[in-house]
Amino acid sequence: xxxxxxxxxNIIILSHVSGEFYxxxxxxxxxxxxxxxxxxxxxxxxxxxMNIANRLTKLTCLxxxxxxxxxxxxxxxxxxxxxxxxxxxxxxxxxxxAAATAGKxxxxxxxxxxxxxxxxGDKVMINIMGQKKKGYIVGCRQKQKTNVPRFDTNNVxxxxxxxxxxxxxxxxxxxxxxxxxxxxEKHSGEFTKxxxxxxxxx
Amino acid sequence: MNIIQKHICRCLLQKCNSxxxxxxxxxxxxxxxLNWLLxxxxxxxxxxxxxxxxxxxxxxxxxxxxxxxxxxxxxxxTNYRHRDRIREKLERQDMFCRRTVIEVPEFYVGSILAxxxxxxxxxxxxxxxxxxxxxxxxxxxxxxxxxxNHIDGNGIEIxxxxxxxxxxxxxxxxxxxxxxxxxxxxxxxxxxxxxxPFDMEPIHLPTGSAVPLNTIKVPLGPRPWDKKWDIKNFKxxxxxNRVLGKRAATRLERSAKPWEEHxxxxxxxxxxxxxxxxxxxxxxVLKTKKKNTKSQRRQ
Numbered sequence: 001x002x003x004x005x006x007x008x009x010n011i012i013i014l015s016h017v018s019g020e021f022y023x024x025x026x027x028x029x030x031x032x033x034x035x036x037x038x039x040x041x042x043x044x045x046x047x048x049x050m051n052i053a054n055r056l057t058k059l060t061c062l063x064x065x066x067x068x069x070x071x072x073x074x075x076x077x078x079x080x081x082x083x084x085x086x087x088x089x090x091x092x093x094x095x096x097x098a099a100a101t102a103g104k105x106x107x108x109x110x111x112x113x114x115x116x117x118x119x120x121g122d123k124v125m126i127n128i129m130g131q132k133k134k135g136y137i138v139g140c141r142q143k144q145k146t147n148v149p150r151f152d153t154n155n156v157x158x159x160x161x162x163x164x165x166x167x168x169x170x171x172x173x174x175x176x177x178x179x180x181x182x183x184x185e186k187h188s189g190e191f192t193k194x195x196x197x198x199x200x201x202x
Numbered sequence: 203m204n205i206i207q208k209h210i211c212r213c214l215l216q217k218c219n220s221x222x223x224x225x226x227x228x229x230x231x232x233x234x235x236l237n238w239l240l241x242x243x244x245x246x247x248x249x250x251x252x253x254x255x256x257x258x259x260x261x262x263x264x265x266x267x268x269x270x271x272x273x274x275x276x277x278x279x280t281n282y283r284h285r286d287r288i289r290e291k292l293e294r295q296d297m298f299c300r301r302t303v304i305e306v307p308e309f310y311v312g313s314i315l316a317x318x319x320x321x322x323x324x325x326x327x328x329x330x331x332x333x334x335x336x337x338x339x340x341x342x343x344x345x346x347x348x349x350x351n352h353i354d355g356n357g358i359e360i361x362x363x364x365x366x367x368x369x370x371x372x373x374x375x376x377x378x379x380x381x382x383x384x385x386x387x388x389x390x391x392x393x394x395x396x397x398x399p400f401d402m403e404p405i406h407l408p409t410g411s412a413v414p415l416n417t418i419k420v421p422l423g424p425r426p427w428d429k430k431w432d433i434k435n436f437k438x439x440x441x442x443n444r445v446l447g448k449r450a451a452t453r454l455e456r457s458a459k460p461w462e463e464h465x466x467x468x469x470x471x472x473x474x475x476x477x478x479x480x481x482x483x484x485x486x487v488l489k490t491k492k493k494n495t496k497s498q499r500r501q
Contacts, residue, residue: 077428144361146346147319147368152357152389172354179323201324202331202358 079141081118083108087126087156090138091167091197096158099128106133106156120148120175121183121191126156133158133166136187136194138174149175149202163190165197173200244287265483272308273486274338275345275364278478280471293342294482298489300365306372311335312380312416314398315349317362318370328370331360332400336385350388352397357389375404379415381437390427391420433457 081087086105089096099105106128111118118124118137126133139155158166179201183191270277276294278285300306309315313335321329333349336359340346345364350357362369388396395418407414421440422431432442433454446454462468 139356146361146363146366148360150359150361155356172356173358176321176324176329200354201329202353202360 079143081108081111081122081124081137081140081142081154082116083111085118085154087124087135087137087154089128089135089158090155090172091157091165091170093158093165093167095129095131095133096167102129104129106135120144121178121186123187124156126158128158134161135159136191138178138194148177149173157194159190159194163188163193165194168197170194170198173202174198176201263484263487265480265487269483269486270479273483275341276482276486277341277474278482279341280474282471290342290482291485294485296343297365300367302493304369304371306364307374308413309335309347309372309374309377310379310413311338311383311385312378313374314376314378314402315347316373316375316402317349318373319362320368320370330400332375332398332402333358333360334385334388334396334398336388337383350385350396352393355393357393357396359389373404375402377405377407377413379413381415381417385438386428387422387431387436387439388420390423390431392423395420 084107086107088105089099096106106126108118108124109127109132110125112123112125118140119142120137120140122137124135124137126135135156135158137154138157139149139151139153141151141154144150155172157170160166174195178191179195276297278290314332315335316330316332318328318330321327331349331351333351336348336350338345338347343365346361347364348359348361350359352358364372418438419440420438422442425444431439432444
């Protein structure tokens with residue numbers, strides 16, 4: 001599980017440390033300066049608790065000088081596929097091509113797993129050109145294990161509700177690990193249809 | 203805590219006590235090995251005694267200078283906290299065992315490699331990937347390298363463990379060095395700088411020649427970038443004509459560390475002691491000698 005830090009009404013709750021050190025910081029310095037609307041927001045934490053403390057001290061400076069509407073990122077770039085992250089359709093379906101030419105890539109509406117983080121081989125629901133489509137993630141920008149390719153874009157292959165692929169051919173390379181039978185079993189044979197229209201594996 | 207450490211811990215505890223304190227006070231299972239106990243074990247004569255067969259030969263061995271660059275993963279880690287003499291020695295043995303099976307060639311960041319990996323899902327039971335080596339990390343058995351290529355409009359990077367049993371062969375297609383130690387900035391450069399054809403034929407260098415240095419300067423593509431490459435002082439990047447705002451300029455000024463190139467202590471911390479290098483590489487020389495004599499006998 002990824003660690004999270006919450007800012008509640010009065011205390012900071014850290015999932016792995018509830019040291020008083022952080023509480024004191026919050027009571028004395030930070031909490032008074034933070035905009036009320038930001039309380040209760042969640043801060044994904046990359047490494048340590050000290051990191052959050054550092055970031056939040058920066059936050060006080062920012063809130064005092066800049067307008068409250070200005071959003072800023074407090075997390076390290078994980079490049080995870082989460083809700084509303086944009087994906088690129090790599091099969092030759094007309095809707096995918098239209099999205100690419102219009103410069104309006106599909107957005108993930110739902111990820112069919114418990115963690116709600118899309119990884120290679122996961123099924124997702126996509127909002128593309130105002131339509132609701134389903135698809136499979138075939139290639140991520142996120143850091144991968146050894147021997148698994150990391151792509152520069154988040155690639156998706158569209159499928160119909162019945163499970164047949166929308167396109168007829170995939171002219172881009174797919175990761176070879178997708179041929180593992182665990183993906184086929186998980187999605188009851190829908191995956192083999194995608195693999196059959198693929199041309200290249202890396 | 204593994205069995206050996208447990209055993210050492212117990213033996214030492216028994217020795218230290220030597221009857222003055224009843225053993226029942228000593229906790230039978232501890233979460234960690236105490237540092238001073240482990241140090242005592244390392245300093246003891248038992249662990250410092252070198253192997254008998256190497257004893258005579260090691261004094262006369264001369265380590266060639268280029269071995270430091272040929273076998274970088276055989277050197278102890280630069281971080282002193284990660285060092286462990288026994289573990290390093292065991293790892294070196296394992297690495298040699300692996301090197302008897304496959305040939306690990308000399309290569310650097312910037313060289314072009316072709317790697318064959320066992321893949322049970324492929325019909326031919328292996329896959330071949332060709333790419334530019336953009337980083338080489340870690341030490342010992344955990345050494346890995348990343349290959350990058352641009353295939354059909356997709357930038358692809360694959361990380362390989364150098365001593366993984368899945369690797370079937372590593373072939374150097376073009377031996378070259380670049381100006382930087384890592385080339386992750388190629389992610390945000392135009393694709394032609396990381397495109398390598400899969401049917402590329404190996405370019406052989408004349409024997410005895412030095413490794414060529416590729417002094418190419420790569421232009422950066424349009425923003426947004428993965429990281430702020432332009433302010434990180436990469437030698438292999440063309441200077442960008444990005445105009446910094448007032449805030450960015452002050453940030454750049456603040457992040458600059460001009461004293462670091464004169465920081466002798468930092469250089470010392472990031473490098474390995476010459477004596478440590480020699481002890482590690484002497485083993486390499488010995489093993490290669492033995493390997494050569496064995497192969498001669500077979501012939």
